[in-house]
Amino acid sequence: MRIRRARRPERRLTGPAWWFVAGYGLSAVGTGLCYPFLAIYLHQFRGLSAGATAVLLLVLAGAAVPMSVYGGSLVDRHSPRAVAIGALLVQAIGWLALAAGSGYGAELLALLVIGVGTGLFLPAVIPIIARLSPTDEIKVRTMSLRYLLLNVGLGLGAGLGGLVLDPATDARYRWLFAADGVSCALYAVLIAALVRLPADTDRPVREGARPVRFRPGLNFALLLLAQLLLVTFGLAQMESGVPLAIRGELAGSTTLVGGLYTIATLVVLAGQLPVSRWVERVHKTRALITMGLAWAGAWLLGYAAGALTGGPRVALLVVMTVTFALGECAYSPAFYTLVEKLAPAGTLGRSSGAAWATFQVGNTIGPPVAVYLVGSAVPFWLVLSAAATAAAALVLVVDRRMHATPAPAFALR
Structure with a gap:
């Protein structure tokens, strides 16, 4: 056979x-x-x-x-x-x-x-x-x-x-x-x-029809809150706070900062499609949870680099950068697929708008937050790690709610 x-x-x-x-x-x-x-x-x-x-x-x-x-x-x-x-x-x-x-x-x-x-x-x-x-x-x-x-x-x-x-x-x-x-x-x-959309979706459902009321559920709200943490204390920090911390706290050179940024870019370019194939095979909430935990670990490596000097410090920062960049490769395919899945019927545009607005807010407030954290006594790397862990925990709640098995109904006889 x-x-x-x-x-x-x-x-x-x-x-x-x-x-x-x-x-x-x-x-x-x-x-x-x-x-x-x-x-x-x-x-x-x-x-x-x-x-x-x-x-x-x-x-x-x-x-x-x-x-x-x-x-x-x-x-x-x-x-x-x-x-x-x-x-x-x-x-x-x-x-x-x-x-x-x-x-x-x-x-x-x-x-x-x-x-x-x-x-x-x-x-x-x-x-x-x-x-x-x-x-x-x-x-x-x-x-x-x-x-x-x-x-x-x-x-x-x-x-x-x-x-x-x-x-x-x-x-x-x-x-x-x-x-x-x-x-x-x-x-x-x-x-x-x-770019032609399918004929039945390239126009409003009915001329003059009233739009469906936008009522995002708890899962969607938790997902946006996780995104705000990931952008404010993740993506925005990699371009603002991390260079400041490396130059100040770790006494790194501008050459080191530029080299790490180049490494991150190359990892994203090389790793985006392989990581996306992995994202295809797993539930998108679990991909985001893994990403959040990877970022939390990356920031802990940055914290540990402060206890080292010379080549070992640079090596640890390189590993931190590669880990962060690989996690970043999962962000777009996992997060925005979840936005589409969790958007109430007929509200994908407004759900997408809310997600992009949240991204813009995090990206705007991230640099000022970086300046405050790096210039204060607050442990910069630990704050970033805690925020990534909190984001992973929020997505874990969404994952549990999406995979919850309804309790069986018992008929009274």
């Missing part, structure tokens, strides 16, 4: 999904051209004070938070594809206005428009990927590729921007801003031409 092998789960992306994530990478190149150099341009080239520069950057980041919530409502009422196209065009207008304008008022308005467009776009990402993915395996893979191409695009853009700005002039900065605007417009055209 011939034994048939179990069919491997289909992981090939659909054509529209490929175009969507490829366009995401293209847009990320434009983002990388500008974001790393924006504060330098405003403060050094425009001569704005540190306070005025901070206000402009807060407007950019702050506008995205409420607009993510509003954008989620638009996605639930209309086509997420239409919302994404409109939001990208808004971003394009903002970057082109920044390239052409002069004066504090013009820059304030341009950055406000960019923040609005960014906030409107983000809630459309998960619904589009969900509708373009016939299976959970394809959904996980698509989200992993999106995150991979995001990192590749940001890295390429930053490197190219650094080359263009050597030497730096006002005109060259403005050309970079214009290039980012063009990348957003091209992405909008690509979505309009090549």
Whole structure:
């Protein structure tokens, strides 16, 4: 008797999904051209004070938070594809206005428009990927590729921007801003031409229909709280608090900081797809729990590095960085798949908007929190480890609730 092998789960992306994530990478190149150099341009080239520069950057980041919530409502009422196209065009207008304008008022308005467009776009990402993915395996893979191409695009853009700005002039900065605007417009055209959603989901369910009321359950609320901890005391710290702690507390060089950042980037690029295959095979809550515990262990390695010197200290910091980066590879495919699973029916746009708004809040408050922790007597590494452990515990509660077996009903006779 011939034994048939179990069919491997289909992981090939659909054509529209490929175009969507490829366009995401293209847009990320434009983002990388500008974001790393924006504060330098405003403060050094425009001569704005540190306070005025901070206000402009807060407007950019702050506008995205409420607009993510509003954008989620638009996605639930209309086509997420239409919302994404409109939001990208808004971003394009903002970057082109920044390239052409002069004066504090013009820059304030341009950055406000960019923040609005960014906030409107983000809630459309998960619904589009969900509708373009016939299976959970394809959904996980698509989200992993999106995150991979995001990192590749940001890295390429930053490197190219650094080359263009050597030497730096006002005109060259403005050309970079214009290039980012063009990348957003091209992405909008690509979505309009090549990213078609299934016919029954590319429009509102019924013209004039009232949207389903958004009532997130306890599982979803706990997931967002875990995300806030992971972003504020994890992702945001890797880019702000960790370099500060290595330079100050551990007396590390800028070369060491740059080397560790490069290692983290390379690990994400090499490990994203292999880790995503593992995420496909396990429940997404358990992938997030493992990620949280891995981060908690990574931060403990940072704490232990303080007791060492020389080569052993550097080696421990490298292991910490690799561990953190491997955990980061699980974040996007596991977390955003859970957002889609836990979103109440008819509210995926608003659920996605709430998730992106939470991410923006954590990413905004993370750097000030880092400055406070590193400059105080609070044990920086232990706080980060405790936060990662707490996030894993919250997701564990969600896991237990999702896998709870209903109590059997006994009939009275």
